[in-house]
Amino acid sequence: MNVPILNLKAQYQALKAEIEPRLLETAASQMFVLGSEVEALESELSTLSGTACAVGVSSGTDAILVALMGLGIGPGDAVLTTPFTFFATAGTISRSGARPVFADIDPATFNLDPARAEEALAAFRKKEPGVRVKAVLPVHLYGQCAEMDGFTALAGRHGLAVIEDACQAVGADYPSAAGVRRACSIGTVGALSFYPTKNLGGFGDGGMVLTNDPGLGSRLRRLRVHGGKDQYIHEEIGGNFRLDALQAVVLRVKLRHLADWQKKRRTVAEGYERKFTAAGLVEKGWIVPPTAVYRDSGAAEFHTYHQYVVRAADRDKLQAFLRENGVGTAVFYPIPLHLQKCFAHLGYGEGDFPVAEKAAKDVLALPMYAELKDEEQDYVVERIAAFYRR
Numbered sequence: 001m002n003v004p005i006l007n008l009k010a011q012y013q014a015l016k017a018e019i020e021p022r023l024l025e026t027a028a029s030q031m032f033v034l035g036s037e038v039e040a041l042e043s044e045l046s047t048l049s050g051t052a053c054a055v056g057v058s059s060g061t062d063a064i065l066v067a068l069m070g071l072g073i074g075p076g077d078a079v080l081t082t083p084f085t086f087f088a089t090a091g092t093i094s095r096s097g098a099r100p101v102f103a104d105i106d107p108a109t110f111n112l113d114p115a116r117a118e119e120a121l122a123a124f125r126k127k128e129p130g131v132r133v134k135a136v137l138p139v140h141l142y143g144q145c146a147e148m149d150g151f152t153a154l155a156g157r158h159g160l161a162v163i164e165d166a167c168q169a170v171g172a173d174y175p176s177a178a179g180v181r182r183a184c185s186i187g188t189v190g191a192l193s194f195y196p197t198k199n200l201g202g203f204g205d206g207g208m209v210l211t212n213d214p215g216l217g218s219r220l221r222r223l224r225v226h227g228g229k230d231q232y233i234h235e236e237i238g239g240n241f242r243l244d245a246l247q248a249v250v251l252r253v254k255l256r257h258l259a260d261w262q263k264k265r266r267t268v269a270e271g272y273e274r275k276f277t278a279a280g281l282v283e284k285g286w287i288v289p290p291t292a293v294y295r296d297s298g299a300a301e302f303h304t305y306h307q308y309v310v311r312a313a314d315r316d317k318l319q320a321f322l323r324e325n326g327v328g329t330a331v332f333y334p335i336p337l338h339l340q341k342c343f344a345h346l347g348y349g350e351g352d353f354p355v356a357e358k359a360a361k362d363v364l365a366l367p368m369y370a371e372l373k374d375e376e377q378d379y380v381v382e383r384i385a386a387f388y389r390r
């Protein structure tokens with residue numbers, strides 16, 4: 001049996017009849033950049049995320065970059081973030097001219113730990129008193145929100161902006177002490193990605209930047225089009241960060257199915273946990289299923305399982321065995337960012353963030369999508385059990 005890590009063709013077959021006529025309508029209109037479909041998508045995602053403003057942009061990477069630009073973060077500034085994330089999180093900080101300052105993660109969730117972030121802030125301020133730490137940029141990794149109350153308190157104590165990298169967590173809930181909040185509505189500003197493999201994925205690149213601050217929202221809108229308020233009048237320098245109408249058309253169709261898909265993903269996640277436990281893999285410590293820390297909080301979207309990531313004993317050999325047995329897996333992420341060559345100038349080294357470094361050696365993402373069949377999941381679990389029992 002072959003079980004890919006993701007099966008976008010199955011999703012497309014189910015949506016073909018809904019999507020194709022709308023794509024043809026857009027082709028006939030010859031209106032391809034921004035426009036009414038993008039505006040409608042912005043409004044729908046504002047509602048979903050609980051924000052006043054949403055600005056459709058060209059990718060998740062550009063959503064983070066434009067958020068940093070909109071907050072006036074640049075040369076001479078620094079931003080606290082996690083070393084255990086996709087490259088874009090810290091890559092954009094550097095591209096803005098600011099400096100990433102890393103702190104270690106929580107071993108249960110793989111998300112940036114607020115207490116470690118505060119320690120890193122204190123150490124950095126002592127070492128580099130001339131550099132202003134302007135923001136903290138937690139990532140809602142794998143579809144589960146970071147511990148945002150901790151970051152809100154940290155930001156309040158130190159006068160920081162909070163940028164949520166929600167590129168993997170569209171629609172995820174966070175049970176804050178003040179009530180349940182949605183990803184992108186908790187910090188100062190949040191970023192989404194519509195890369196095809198995301199829970200809400202387009203037919204190419206796309207992203208969105210969302211905020212409850214209307215002044216920041218207007219600035220983000222200007223920065224999206226080269227900083228121009230009116231055509232050919234530029235008061236500041238932005239970029240071409242526009243979202244295509246064709247992407248908005250696809251995303252609007254998919255958005256109608258998102259709640260159902262998230263529910264199915266949670267069912268798949270529960271199935272894995274039940275089957276791993278029944279097979280004795282958890283008890284033996286061979287497989288550690290993901291910890292859904294907000295499961296009993298009452299928040300419906302406590303984890304959106306963008307990725308279903310376990311810790312696995314002898315991870316690399318297991319991955320090779322699964323590949324030979326037709327099971328697709330992936331490692332998100334094999335090298336923490338503080339050990340990437342392009343960040344060598346930041347002066348970090350091996351051993352600086354042991355929790356992130358250990359995670360990079362242990363994690364394995366398994367097949368996860370709404371269309372995953374029970375028998376396919378049984379096969380994945382049976383093959384994993386076969387590997388450990390050899």
Ligand SMILES: Cc1ncc(COP(=O)(O)O)c(C=O)c1O
Nearest residue numbers: 059060061086088167193194195
């Ligand atoms: C955590 C995280 N941040 C940022 C990005 C960048 O998004 P994009 O690929 O749409 O530029 C991604 C997705 O790829 C991501 O997973």
